[in-house]
């Protein structure tokens with residue numbers, strides 16, 4: 001088993017190993033002695049695959065387990081579902097000594113985490129991510145949120161989990177598309193600041209998933225510890241995301257998050273080379289890497305459309321936007337840019 005310790009406002013461990021789900025009850029009991037009540041929050045897809053095994057493991061360890069199941073997908077990540085989770089917690093009479101377990105991908109983790117942050121002004125929660133993307137990104141770092149009709153993640157809180165359990169066996173049931181989505185986030189860490197990870201990814205990720213996932217989590221941990229509330233270094237995690245979010249939105253979310261981030265990263269690398277900010281070897285290296293992991297590289301939208309969405313993003317600060325640009329293989333930097341220059345910058349990455 002690999003373990004990554006996170007020393008954030010709440011310290012916790014991220015454990016990575018095949019078969020962890022069956023031992024989840026024992027792992028949680030080591031931190032929170034039973035008897036206690038646990039509400040498992042999960043979507044209908046993951047419920048059918050893994051919630052019975054988790055319930056059995058929790059009950060074997062002496063916990064009382066109940067379940068809240070919602071319809072899968074981003075379209076459930078709203079105040080209505082959150083209200084149902086709050087009501088379920090209250091109906092089951094959970095107290096501040098009890099726990100929420102988020103079993104699922106990013107939508108589940110974000111929403112269950114926000115329910116934990118707010119119910120009784122905060123109860124503990126455990127993340128058991130079931131997608132690669134959630135393992136290497138959203139389950140670690142304490143960003144919790146729901147969407148509003150005008151935009152994603154507009155209401156939320158920084159609220160760290162008490163434990164994260166990544167069972168690599170769960171990756172076996174991901175569709176190739178969802179798996180590739182997670183690979184985009186894995187690859188991203190290499191280009192942010194981890195040339196060793198880029199080397200590991202030259203052979204196949206599938207040969208050493210525990211080592212690669214642990215390395216990505218350690219990379220994220222370093223940025224979260226340096227800047228938990230996302231005012232500086234943590235923003236490096238947005239490599240490919242400013243253009244990527246715009247690509248997702250322009251496609252009416254037909255293009256998945258990971259695919260959009262892949263396209264967005266390459267766009268930024270090409271633009272950075274054109275602007276003299278990056279060594280010329282990066283775009284070809286990145287394009288080959290993305291293709292090797294079955295990710296798209298061509299942007300179907302123009303710079304004006306992308307800039308219009310990017311400039312409406314919540315992360316914009318006044319008249320500037322903080323982009324993340326690659327400088328050389330395995331190194332990126334924050335690059336503040338005037339709003340008026342964003343379209344031209346994107347255009348440089350498209351030509």
Ligand code: GLY
Nearest residue numbers: 137141143234237
């Ligand atoms: N997903 C980016 C972050 O946690 O900051």
